[in-house]
Amino acid sequence: MEILIGVIGLLVGAAIAWFLAGKVANSRAQKVLSDAEKDAEVIKKRKLLEAKEETLAMKTTAEKEMNSRMAKVQNDENRSKQRQMTLNQRQEELNKKSAEIDDVKSNLSHQLELVDKKNVELDRLHRQSLEKLELMSGFSAEEAKERLVESLKEEAKTDAQSYVNDIMEEAKLTANKEAKRIVIQSIQRVATETSIENAITVFHIESDEVKGRIIGREGRNIRALEAATGVEIVVDDTPEAIVLSGFDPVRREIARLSLHQLVADGRIHPARIEEVVSKVKKQIEEEVIETGKRTVIDLGIHGLHPELIRMVGKMKYRSSYGQNLLQHSREVANLCAIMAAELGLNPKKAKRAGLLHDIGKVPDDEPELPHALFGMKLAEKYKEKPDICNAIGAHHDETEMTTLLAPIVQVCDAISGARPGARREIVEAYIKRLNDLENLALSYPGVVKTYAIQAGRELRVIVGADKINDTDTEKLSSEIARKIQTEMTYPGQVKITVIRETRAVSFAK
Numbered sequence: 001m002e003i004l005i006g007v008i009g010l011l012v013g014a015a016i017a018w019f020l021a022g023k024v025a026n027s028r029a030q031k032v033l034s035d036a037e038k039d040a041e042v043i044k045k046r047k048l049l050e051a052k053e054e055t056l057a058m059k060t061t062a063e064k065e066m067n068s069r070m071a072k073v074q075n076d077e078n079r080s081k082q083r084q085m086t087l088n089q090r091q092e093e094l095n096k097k098s099a100e101i102d103d104v105k106s107n108l109s110h111q112l113e114l115v116d117k118k119n120v121e122l123d124r125l126h127r128q129s130l131e132k133l134e135l136m137s138g139f140s141a142e143e144a145k146e147r148l149v150e151s152l153k154e155e156a157k158t159d160a161q162s163y164v165n166d167i168m169e170e171a172k173l174t175a176n177k178e179a180k181r182i183v184i185q186s187i188q189r190v191a192t193e194t195s196i197e198n199a200i201t202v203f204h205i206e207s208d209e210v211k212g213r214i215i216g217r218e219g220r221n222i223r224a225l226e227a228a229t230g231v232e233i234v235v236d237d238t239p240e241a242i243v244l245s246g247f248d249p250v251r252r253e254i255a256r257l258s259l260h261q262l263v264a265d266g267r268i269h270p271a272r273i274e275e276v277v278s279k280v281k282k283q284i285e286e287e288v289i290e291t292g293k294r295t296v297i298d299l300g301i302h303g304l305h306p307e308l309i310r311m312v313g314k315m316k317y318r319s320s321y322g323q324n325l326l327q328h329s330r331e332v333a334n335l336c337a338i339m340a341a342e343l344g345l346n347p348k349k350a351k352r353a354g355l356l357h358d359i360g361k362v363p364d365d366e367p368e369l370p371h372a373l374f375g376m377k378l379a380e381k382y383k384e385k386p387d388i389c390n391a392i393g394a395h396h397d398e399t400e401m402t403t404l405l406a407p408i409v410q411v412c413d414a415i416s417g418a419r420p421g422a423r424r425e426i427v428e429a430y431i432k433r434l435n436d437l438e439n440l441a442l443s444y445p446g447v448v449k450t451y452a453i454q455a456g457r458e459l460r461v462i463v464g465a466d467k468i469n470d471t472d473t474e475k476l477s478s479e480i481a482r483k484i485q486t487e488m489t490y491p492g493q494v495k496i497t498v499i500r501e502t503r504a505v506s507f508a509k
Contacts, residue, residue: 201244201252203259211235213268214242214259224270227462227499228277230451231255247434247452250317254280288313295326299333301352305382312355314362319431325362328416329355335412336405345404353391353409356384360392372396436488441480441496446472458495459484465502473498 205211215222215235222233231246233255242259246252257280262268265276289306292313296304304312315326333354340350360367360375367374376393391405395413434452437459441450446467451460461480463473477498484494 201256203242203244203256205240205242205263208240210263211242214263216268216270220270221268221273224273225255225258225277226451226453227460228274229255229258230449230453230460232453245453247431247456248317249319250284250314251451253317254284257283284317288316291316291326295330295355299330299351299355300348301333301355304352305384308356308359308378308382308384311359311362311378315358318362323417325358329358331416332357332409332412335415336408339408339412340405343404343408345408349385349388350405350408352384353388353405354412356388357392357395357409357413370396370398372398433488437484437494440483440487444476444480446476456494458497461496461498463498463500465500468500470500473500 213221214225214233216224222235226233229246230248230251231244231254234243234245236243244252244255244259246255254277258273258277261276261280262273265272289310290313292309292311295312296302296309312326312329315329316324318325333351336350336354337347341347356375356379358371358375359378360369360371360373363374363378369377372395373393376389376399379389379392387403387405390399390402391409393399394401394406395410397410401407401410434456437452437456438450441447441459441461446463447461448464449462451462452458453460459480461476463476468476477496480496480498481494484496
């Protein structure tokens with residue numbers, strides 16, 4: 001019972017609690033609802049205010065845009081009015097100018113009519129005056145004009161002739177002065193050297209013991225060296241020196257270099273001598289080409305044919321009346337360039353012609369033409385320009401001068417060769433005599449080489465063993481001697497030595 005009463009009590013308590021909780025929840029819900037209604041009212045009022053503000057802002061913006069458009073339209077109307085006024089003013093000005101032009105045209109037409117009338121009147125008066133003059137003079141107008149023209153012609157001819165004579169005299173005086181000035185200035189601006197070429201070369205040795213080795217057993221080494229080089233080798237009591245004598249500078253240089261190599265090597269015998277001389281000849285040929293290249297580079301000459309460059313290099317070992325030919329040609333080239341520049345011509349062409357003017361003096365074979373004409377043929381062969389070729393061929397007046405380069409080269413050649421100390425006639429005559437002596441012997445069939453030695457007192461003639469026998473060598477020697485006696489002039493006597501040798505050469509492989 002007590003338990004039941006307890007349970008009922010609990011149930012009653014729970015019911016009372018649930019009831020009280022429902023009332024509390026209901027009151028809270030009403031309060032929340034009331035708060036929500038208040039918040040909604042506030043939000044509604046705020047949104048209405050925001051909408052009113054946006055409407056006012058949009059209205060203000062629209063009013064501003066409307067005002068600006070109205071102002072723009074007003075400005076456009078004002079501008080159109082101004083343009084219309086300007087166009088009206090221009091139209092009025094054009095109308096005024098057109099009226100003025102019409103007035104000027106009418107005025108000019110009136111004046112032209114007056115001028116035509118005056119011209120007609122002048123023509124009538126001119127004809128009347130001519131008729132009166134013809135009556136008074138007894139000549140027609142055409143006859144009088146012809147006589148007047150004839151008299152004026154004669155007077156003009158006389159005056160012109162006197163003017164021409166005066167101008168020519170003045171030009172001659174001026175030209176002579178100018179030519180002398182150019183020549184003197186050209187000479188002063190080019191450095192010159194005196195003649196230094198001779199016919200001997202001194203080879204210095206360390207001791208006199210070398211002389212015996214150079215001579216060899218029974219003189220076989222020195223004979224082989226002289227035969228191979230064509231130079232006379234003088235070994236005397238001069239201390240530490242051997243003299244190489246020969247008129248050809250190339251041969252002397254070959255002999256000098258060969259001796260230098262033989263002495264330095266120490267092996268001196270005929271076979272070695274021939275081998276060294278052969279090598280030195282090739283070396284000299286290379287040096288000739290190198291000298292030609294250096295010369296054209298120094299002078300600033302371009303596009304020269306390789307064969308012409310080689311001939312320029314050969315000039316180093318040639319002389320003209322004792323004057324070194326390369327030095328002479330370089331000097332002429334520089335003089336030509338200076339003189340051409342003074343005269344307003346092309347200095348490069350003048351320098352080229354000056355360098356090549358004596359190219360005919362260094363041929364590989366003896367030409368029949370004079371050296372100037374032969375040089376011109378060589379220049380034409382190697383595609384030099386016509387004015388260069390003419391300057392080379394005409395510098396000794398052996399062909400007609402067709403360009404201004406020719407007299408310049410001729411004058412500069414004379415300046416270089418005629419100055420004091422430039423040349424020695426005696427040496428040149430001596431060298432020419434030795435050349436003629438060698439060429440005379442070389443003209444015989446079977447002759448391979450000829451060497452004039454001992455200042456032209458001995459001529460050595462080397463013949464081919466397969467072409468001439470021993471009996472014919474004696475005949476050849478006598479024939480050469482007779483021909484020298486009849487065709488040449490020389491002091492003393494000339495010894496002719498004909499050398500014939502047979503060589504057997506084999507190779508072990």
